[in-house]
Amino acid sequence: MILHGYFRSTASWRVRIALGLKGLKAVQVIHHLRKGEQRTPDYLALNPQGLLPAFVTDDGAVLTQSLSIIEYLDETSPAPSLLPADPVQRARVRAVAQAVACDIHPVQNLKVLQRLRDLGLGEDVVQAWAATVIEEGLDAVDKLLADQPGAFAFGDAPTLADLCIVPQLGNARRFGVEIRWPRLLALEAACLELPAFKNAVPGKQPDAE
Amino acid sequence: MILHGYFRSTASWRVRIALGLKGLKAVQVIHHLRKGEQRTPDYLALNPQGLLPAFVTDDGAVLTQSLSIIEYLDETSPAPSLLPADPVQRARVRAVAQAVACDIHPVQNLKVLQRLRDLGLGEDVVQAWAATVIEEGLDAVDKLLADQPGAFAFGDAPTLADLCIVPQLGNARRFGVEIRWPRLLALEAACLELPAFKNAVPGKQPDAE
Structure with a gap:
């Protein structure tokens, strides 16, 4: 698993917490937001929004949007659950x-x-x-x-x-x-x-x- | 069910589509955005964000945020599903x-x-x-x-x-x-x-x- 992020990006931060709670480890790839590294052609090919984070699963699927990535982690690694049952x-x-x-x-x-x-x-x-x-x-x-x-x-x-x-x-x-x-x-x-x-x-x- | 909305609010529009696809009927309560009716004390008591839509379930639970309301509808009225299985x-x-x-x-x-x-x-x-x-x-x-x-x-x-x-x-x-x-x-x-x-x-x- 790879997490494309930046230390100060609050959206990347949310995903880092989710990974920690689930006991999952991802390789962190850094894109310096203030230097505009999220707008390079390579990164735009991964995430056309040019936003952080992006997440790559072990099967190579690229996921974007922090809430969507976290729901994916919650569905595929259900314990501990990040959503109530009701x-x-x-x-x-x-x-x-x-x-x-x-x-x-x-x-x-x-x-x-x-x-x-x-x-x-x-x-x-x-x-x-x-x-x-x-x-x-x-x-x-x-x-x-x-x-x-x-x-x-x-x-x-x-x-x-x-x-x-x-x-x-x-x-x-x-x-x-x-x-x-x-x-x-x-x-x-x-x-x-x-x-x-x-x-x-x-x-x-x-x-x- | 009650949907608090406004005809031009795209977030209310999303929920209207979801209700239609699920075959559900909600009473529509209108709040005129340009007149600021979403900032009245009564509405703020319902949704402190002062944003549309808000949704009231048959049991009287108040839900806010269109995506969250739609996921609720999808979980409680699963057919037709609005999310793939994978x-x-x-x-x-x-x-x-x-x-x-x-x-x-x-x-x-x-x-x-x-x-x-x-x-x-x-x-x-x-x-x-x-x-x-x-x-x-x-x-x-x-x-x-x-x-x-x-x-x-x-x-x-x-x-x-x-x-x-x-x-x-x-x-x-x-x-x-x-x-x-x-x-x-x-x-x-x-x-x-x-x-x-x-x-x-x-x-x-x-x-x-």
Whole structure:
């Protein structure tokens, strides 16, 4: 298995956690996002979106999109499960994951922020854009979790939701967002007790700066 | 079942198609996006993200995020299935759906375009932003489908991927994007032969303008 990623890419980070929880090992191939290495012809042949991560199975199948890769890992290596058994709870876990992966991250990733700079907007405006998107997004995520008991986002074990929230909190701090949601801080602390989460943080990756 | 939506919301449109394919009927509750009705306290109590759609099950459970709602419908009303059986193909279908639902739609939806206007950018710049995001996104989607045979995105029956592509093509036309991808036009034509797709188009909704 090969994971094409980058230490700071929150989407790659989600997949690193999933691999760790499942006890799977993948070779990491690094593509430096700030140097544009995800836009080389070789990588575009692998993933026409030019986004990280991409995942190559032992049979050579190339998979893209972090949530889709994680669901694949969950279907092919079911223990421990990253989704609850009950369909309503599964939908809620996926919704929180998508609230991060659709409505926060793509609106404040490197590509969009560069687009804003290219329109002539100043760095303060660009940074404020990212911070606002993250704050509004995490505010909603916090409310979506309000009725959920347990140390993690949903219950007493990590789910796909935690895999998205923890990297997004890391990203939030990079943009100077104050993490003012005790529920999110608590689940992050619970997650970071686990080796899979500990080993997946950007600072522990081979390309960490 | 209740579907909280809006005729032009592509995310609501995806769920309308899924309901149709499954032969399910939901009461439609309309929230006028341009009038900001998705930001009323009543609706925010239902969906703290203030986004459409939201879905209420017969048991009163509130679900959010279109892809998550559709996976719920697929798990609880399995026929016809909206995902293939093979895990690699499932991952590819989900990846195409997410290429639309994460990387195109949230970066060019009403909320983001309004954010751009609020920064003082002119309407021509705002429209060009949306068109570029859609064009680049659909270009990648087209490449992701290059090796997939069949009338639909993946094979001879519609999947979650088609449910995302068809509304996004409708949205692309609203922003003046020329649909220059024969593969996407062909699958759209195949989909629009089916009553579920025909009946889900914005023009056929009770709130169509």
